[in-house]
Structure formats: C-alpha cells, structure tokens
Amino acid sequence: MVEKVDVSARAASIEYAIRDVVVPAIELEKEGHEIIRLNIGDPLAYDGLPTPEHMVAAYKRALDSQDNGYGPSYGLPELRQAIAEGETRKGWPCSEDDVYVTHGVTEALQIIFAAFLEEGSKVLAPGPHYPPYMAYPQMYGATTVEYRLDPDDNWRIDLEDIASKMDDSVRLLVLINPNNPTGNVATPAEIDALIDIARDYPKCTIISDEIYDGLDFTGKMCSAASRSHSVPVIALNGVSKVYFAPGWRIGYMAWHDPEGRLSLVRDGVERLLRSRLCASTPAQHGYLAGITGDHGWLETHRARVKERLDYCMRRIGEIDGLECEAPGGAFYLFVRITGESAASDKQWVLDLLHQHHVLVVHGSGFSPQYGAGHFRMVCLPPIETLAEAFDRMESFLGV
Ligand SMILES: Cc1ncc(COP(=O)(O)O)c(C=O)c1O
Structure with a gap:
C-alpha cells in the first residue's frame, strides 16, 4: 500500500461553494445532460455581455508588440496613474503611489490578509459574504466573524451587530458594496456610521470591496474611502465585473490612509x-484601455443586466416557495426558499441539479449562519435561458 502524503490542515479546510457545486454538474454533463449554469458570476459565460472591443484590441496590441515581459511589481505606472485618477474622481485624493495592481481582487485579498493578520486576529465580514473572506484569514491563524445583514430589509447592514462585535483584535472590517451575494447597496449614511464605529478602534482598517460599483442601480453607491477622514480604507476593484473581463485576472487595491497609520503594514504589502x-x-x-477609453458601452451592458435582473425578480415573485429582496446592484439574486426544504439548502440545490439540471449555489456556502435557507443565482444569461431555468424550478417545486 502506498503511504499517502498528508495535506496541510489549512488546505484541506478550504471551501469555495461557487465552484464546489460544479463537480456533480460535470458528472451529469458527462452523462449527456444539458445543465443551465447559474452558479458563477462570470458575464462572459453567457451571450450578450462581451469584453469591450477596444480593451481586447489593446491587450492584443501588447501581445503583438512583444510586451510580454515582467512588469513592475506594483503595476504599470500608466495604469496606476489612471486608476488613481479614477479613485480621485470618486472623491478622495488618490495618488499613483497609493495604487497596487494585482492578479485580481482575490490576490489583493491574499496579500492584505498575509500582511495584516496574526494568530488571534479577527476579520469582521458581512454575513452572507463572498467566500474568500471566510476561507483565507484562517490560513494566517485569524478568524472571520460575520456581522449580520438584515434578510427582511434588503440585506441592509446591521450596524448594531457590527458595534457589538468590534474589539481590539479586529484588524479588518469588510464592506462589500454592492454586496455579493445579496446585491445590497449601502447608503452614504450607512457607510459613515460604519466608519464611525471603526474610529474607536485604532488598529482597525476598513476593506471596501467595490468590484461591482459600476453595476449600481440605486444611484446611491459611493466610495467608502471618500467618506473617511481618519480611519484607513483600502478600496478594492478591478477588471472582472464592471469591465467584463474576469479571465484577465487584473485588480487593484488603493490605499487611503489619511493619518499615515499603515506605513509598517504597507511595507509588508510591498515586500509581498x-x-x-x-x-x-x-x-x-x-x-x-478600459479605464481611459470611452465608457458609453457600459450603459448598454448595464441596461442588459438590469433587464435580466428585473425578469428574474418577476419570475421569482410568481413562484410559490421562493422569495427575494430586490437587489440594488451587482448581478446576483439571493433567493429565500420558503418551504420546509429550506432546512437543507444544499440538498435543495443538489436535488434541483439532479432532477431538473439547473445549477445554483446553496446560501449556506456564503454563510452557514446568515445564508442558510437561500440559494444564489446569477441573472446574467439571456432571458430565454432564464425563462427555461425558472420553468424547470417551477416543475421542481411542483407549481
Ligand atoms: C465581492 C467580490 N470580490 C472579489 C471577487 C473576485 O474578484 P477578482 O476576479 O478580481 O479576483 C468577486 C468575484 O465574484 C466578488 O464577488
């Protein structure tokens, strides 16, 4: 018998619900079934939401001119400058030096967690949340504590819950705005209140993940950095969602540190x-090319996403057994399962997949405590595909 090499506990405990549910879907596809995949927040997986042509042309031009070498570690200077100007337009004085370009927001998160967290540190993140906010901190001996989003009030941030969970070991307070998976958009007043809470904890930095900021349908979206005059805020954003190119793996962190509290941790980030x-x-x-070019195309993309979102809300409203708070932004619906089967949302999702070949993600994968009894779906496919998916859900629920 071969003696197996041990896996580290840290790797063995990693879960990523959004892709974990794909494993049984692939098995069904191998058997010849056609699966409607509504699990992944990738606009390119569906018709009608392509990466803008001028961006693709610029990428190709770089390839054609052999611009294939290593670049500077913090990002191309002209890109850092363009990002800084974009953040400054959002209302805070961002310079090129405040911007670090990464392989997506995901890599920025890994680097931030590696630089900020020690054994015993805490990250306070919304519940429900995008899964890496729970999965990564534990690799550094830290824990993620979830603060409550109110399921009966459009998943609004429960500020009292945040206040009750703050202490000096909270090194990072996370805002995801617009939120994945709920689509809630925080108001400027809510962001101000969150910053007020953090102000009493000098070791606390706010991470503001604004990767869906251009997909705000409320008109209320504002940059958290623009609201803070003392508490440090790290804004996260990138090419994946609002520029419709997630496979390029480019994102950034922009550091707003009005009092210069973060110089040591910033040195660590630069080393990493x-x-x-x-x-x-x-x-x-x-x-x-996307940042500096014309943004007219975004209106069309945004309108298309909104049309598909509205269609989903209408269909969900007509189905007995499902309910959904109206998302204010992003491209997800976090749907409540109202029947008895809500008790096991993962089983519900697997049954839907096996019996009717529609793939969504169980809500408990976004938070065992606050996401259970729900599922998340994307509204990105064309309406004909969504219509078929909802028809199948109706059959599944026997309505
Ligand atoms: C809130 C949030 N942050 C970050 C990411 C990943 O960003 P990136 O593709 O830049 O790594 C996602 C992807 O779904 C997300 O929903």
Whole structure:
C-alpha cells in the first residue's frame, strides 16, 4: 500500500461553494445532460455581455508588440496613474503611489490578509459574504466573524451587530458594496456610521470591496474611502465585473490612509508584492484601455443586466416557495426558499441539479449562519435561458 502524503490542515479546510457545486454538474454533463449554469458570476459565460472591443484590441496590441515581459511589481505606472485618477474622481485624493495592481481582487485579498493578520486576529465580514473572506484569514491563524445583514430589509447592514462585535483584535472590517451575494447597496449614511464605529478602534482598517460599483442601480453607491477622514480604507476593484473581463485576472487595491497609520503594514504589502513578481503585463494594457477609453458601452451592458435582473425578480415573485429582496446592484439574486426544504439548502440545490439540471449555489456556502435557507443565482444569461431555468424550478417545486 502506498503511504499517502498528508495535506496541510489549512488546505484541506478550504471551501469555495461557487465552484464546489460544479463537480456533480460535470458528472451529469458527462452523462449527456444539458445543465443551465447559474452558479458563477462570470458575464462572459453567457451571450450578450462581451469584453469591450477596444480593451481586447489593446491587450492584443501588447501581445503583438512583444510586451510580454515582467512588469513592475506594483503595476504599470500608466495604469496606476489612471486608476488613481479614477479613485480621485470618486472623491478622495488618490495618488499613483497609493495604487497596487494585482492578479485580481482575490490576490489583493491574499496579500492584505498575509500582511495584516496574526494568530488571534479577527476579520469582521458581512454575513452572507463572498467566500474568500471566510476561507483565507484562517490560513494566517485569524478568524472571520460575520456581522449580520438584515434578510427582511434588503440585506441592509446591521450596524448594531457590527458595534457589538468590534474589539481590539479586529484588524479588518469588510464592506462589500454592492454586496455579493445579496446585491445590497449601502447608503452614504450607512457607510459613515460604519466608519464611525471603526474610529474607536485604532488598529482597525476598513476593506471596501467595490468590484461591482459600476453595476449600481440605486444611484446611491459611493466610495467608502471618500467618506473617511481618519480611519484607513483600502478600496478594492478591478477588471472582472464592471469591465467584463474576469479571465484577465487584473485588480487593484488603493490605499487611503489619511493619518499615515499603515506605513509598517504597507511595507509588508510591498515586500509581498515584490516577492510574487508582477501582474500580467498585456492584461494591464487591456485594463488601461478600459479605464481611459470611452465608457458609453457600459450603459448598454448595464441596461442588459438590469433587464435580466428585473425578469428574474418577476419570475421569482410568481413562484410559490421562493422569495427575494430586490437587489440594488451587482448581478446576483439571493433567493429565500420558503418551504420546509429550506432546512437543507444544499440538498435543495443538489436535488434541483439532479432532477431538473439547473445549477445554483446553496446560501449556506456564503454563510452557514446568515445564508442558510437561500440559494444564489446569477441573472446574467439571456432571458430565454432564464425563462427555461425558472420553468424547470417551477416543475421542481411542483407549481
Ligand atoms: C465581492 C467580490 N470580490 C472579489 C471577487 C473576485 O474578484 P477578482 O476576479 O478580481 O479576483 C468577486 C468575484 O465574484 C466578488 O464577488
């Protein structure tokens, strides 16, 4: 018998619900079934939401001109400058030096967690939340504590719950705005209140993940950094969602540190960035073209997403057994299962997949405590595909 090499506890405990449910879906596809995949927040997986042509052309030009070498560790200077100007337009004084380009927001998160967290540190993140906010901190001996989003009030941030869970070991307070998976958009007043809470804890930095900011349908979306005059805020954003190019793997963190509290941790971040060399050079050129180019195309994309979102809300409203708070942004619906089967949302999702070949993600994968009894679906496919998915859900629920 071969003696197996042990896996580290840290790797063995990692879960990513959004892709974990794909494993049984692939098995069914191998058997010849056609699965409607509504699990992943990738607009390119569906018709009608392509990466803008001028961005693709810039990426190709970089390839054609052999711009395929390593780039600077913190990002191409012209891209850092363009990002800084974009953040400044959002209302805070961002300079090129405040911006670090990464392989997506996901890599930025890994670097931030590695630099901020020690054994015993806490991250306070919304419940429900995008899964890496729970999965990664534990790799550094830290824990993620969830603060409550109110399921009966459009998943609004429960500020009292945040206040009751703050202490000096909370190093990072996370805002995801617009939120994945709920689509809630925080108001400026709510962001101000969150910053007020953090102000009493000098070791606490706010992470504001604004990767869906251009997909705000409420008109209320504002940059958290623009609201803070003392508490440090790290804004996260990138090419994946609002520029419709998630496969390019380009994102950034922009550091707003009005009182200069973060110089030590920033040195650590820069060391980590240098040690992982750089982000993809040609992809950065593509993103630069997106940021500096005309944004007229975004209106069409946004309108298409909104039309599909509205269609989903209408269909859910007509189905006995499902309910959904209206999302204010992003491209997800976090749907409540109202019947008895809500007790096991994962089983519900697997049964829907096996019996009717529609793939969604169980809500408990976004938070065992606050997401249970729900599922998350994307509203990205064309309406004909969504119509078929809802018809199948109706059959599944026997309505
Ligand atoms: C809130 C949030 N942050 C970050 C990401 C991932 O960003 P990136 O593709 O830049 O790594 C996602 C992807 O779904 C997300 O929903």
